Amino acid sequence: MRDYPQDKLLELYRTMYTIRRFEETVSEMAAGGLIPGFMIHLYVGQEAVATGVCAALRQDDFIVSTHRGHGHLIAKGGRIDLMMAELMGKEAGYCRGRGGSMHITSFELGSLGANGIVGAGLAIAPGAALSAKLRGTDQVTACFFGDGASNQGTFHEGLNLAATWCLPVVFVCENNGYGFSTPRSCHQSVSSIAERASAYDIPGETIDGDDVLAVLEATERSVERARKGDGPSLVEATTHRWHGHFEDDDDDYRSEEEKEACTESCPICRFEEACVERGNDASALERVREEVEAEVEKARAFAEECPEPKPEDDASMIFAGGDA
Ligand SMILES: Cc1ncc(C[n+]2csc(CCOP(=O)(O)OP(=O)(O)O)c2C)c(N)n1
Numbered sequence: 001m002r003d004y005p006q007d008k009l010l011e012l013y014r015t016m017y018t019i020r021r022f023e024e025t026v027s028e029m030a031a032g033g034l035i036p037g038f039m040i041h042l043y044v045g046q047e048a049v050a051t052g053v054c055a056a057l058r059q060d061d062f063i064v065s066t067h068r069g070h071g072h073l074i075a076k077g078g079r080i081d082l083m084m085a086e087l088m089g090k091e092a093g094y095c096r097g098r099g100g101s102m103h104i105t106s107f108e109l110g111s112l113g114a115n116g117i118v119g120a121g122l123a124i125a126p127g128a129a130l131s132a133k134l135r136g137t138d139q140v141t142a143c144f145f146g147d148g149a150s151n152q153g154t155f156h157e158g159l160n161l162a163a164t165w166c167l168p169v170v171f172v173c174e175n176n177g178y179g180f181s182t183p184r185s186c187h188q189s190v191s192s193i194a195e196r197a198s199a200y201d202i203p204g205e206t207i208d209g210d211d212v213l214a215v216l217e218a219t220e221r222s223v224e225r226a227r228k229g230d231g232p233s234l235v236e237a238t239t240h241r242w243h244g245h246f247e248d249d250d251d252d253y254r255s256e257e258e259k260e261a262c263t264e265s266c267p268i269c270r271f272e273e274a275c276v277e278r279g280n281d282a283s284a285l286e287r288v289r290e291e292v293e294a295e296v297e298k299a300r301a302f303a304e305e306c307p308e309p310k311p312e313d314d315a316s317m318i319f320a321g322g323d324a
């Protein structure tokens with residue numbers, strides 16, 4: 001078992017707990033009609049993946065996100081008040097309220113965007129990595145995608161090109177066992193997605209995606225390889241999606257027992273136990289929880305109070321060279 005400083009463990013805990021409380025609050029706000037649109041895909045249950053992956057990255061590394069992307073941005077350092085405002089369509093949001101849940105982007109943080117097109121990021125990530133290579137930086141791109149997305153043509157195109165051109169990409173498949181309502185047994189013939197890496201002659205490994213330290217360590221191995229110019233790798237993180245596919249999903253294709261079973265692998269509860277086993281004081285975790293609760297409340301209040309975009313600004317940010 002590798003040793004971690006206590007403050008590193010608490011930082012990982014804070015990130016996971018922030019994602020959880022952010023998402024639970026968004027869920028409540030969506031149910032209360034405070035968030036325009038109905039396509040809110042929450043990350044509850046998958047917190048350890050984004051947290052472990054982003055903890056292995058530098059500030060100037062890139063991430064390419066998905067439709068289920070709030071956790072990715074929070075883990076990359078996103079401000080939850082600006083994210084909350086974005087979800088509410090407010091001018092103060094990361095994309096001035098024009099992007100919403102599925103298009104949150106912050107180039108300053110190296111986030112190249114959430115994306116409503118399943119598998120789109122698999123084609124974007126090699127581009128970002130090629131740019132780093134041509135510019136002679138050692139920046140790495142982490143590309144998040146789901147088990148469903150791993151059946152898209154872009155999976156083959158992205159991995160093939162990244163492997164052929166030896167690009168610094170870490171492909172992170174978040175295998176939550178479902179593509180919307182379709183269980184993996186009905187959409188995939190392989191039992192291991194990581195094994196597909198052999199088709200590109202790159203490393204592939206399957207890890208427990210509900211164990212944040214396992215995710216961190218696997219990503220560190222992949223990042224190290226990418227940063228020193230040895231090319232891409234594929235990490236398959238098995239995990240669980242606790243909510244429906246999106247917030248208005250009846251989720252009636254899973255039995256109550258199956259949904260209940262998801263929570264048994266809670267990445268946060270498991271990490272709390274690991275922290276205490278590693279000598280962390282339970283009261284330090286309690287303090288983190290209290291601070292996060294206060295921060296999430298503040299973010300919600302900020303988002304609710306800040307102004308709506310003005311109708312006369314409707315057409316801004318549509319044409320290049322216009323009002324940016
Ligand atoms: C190209 C494309 N096809 C279909 C959809 C509809 N759709 C949205 S999410 C989703 C399932 C994605 O499953 P997965 O990649 O496993 O991600 P998860 O939702 O499980 O996080 C589908 C089919 C879409 N948005 N884009």
Ligand SMILES: [Mg+2]
Nearest residue numbers: 146147178179
């Ligand atoms: Mg899935």
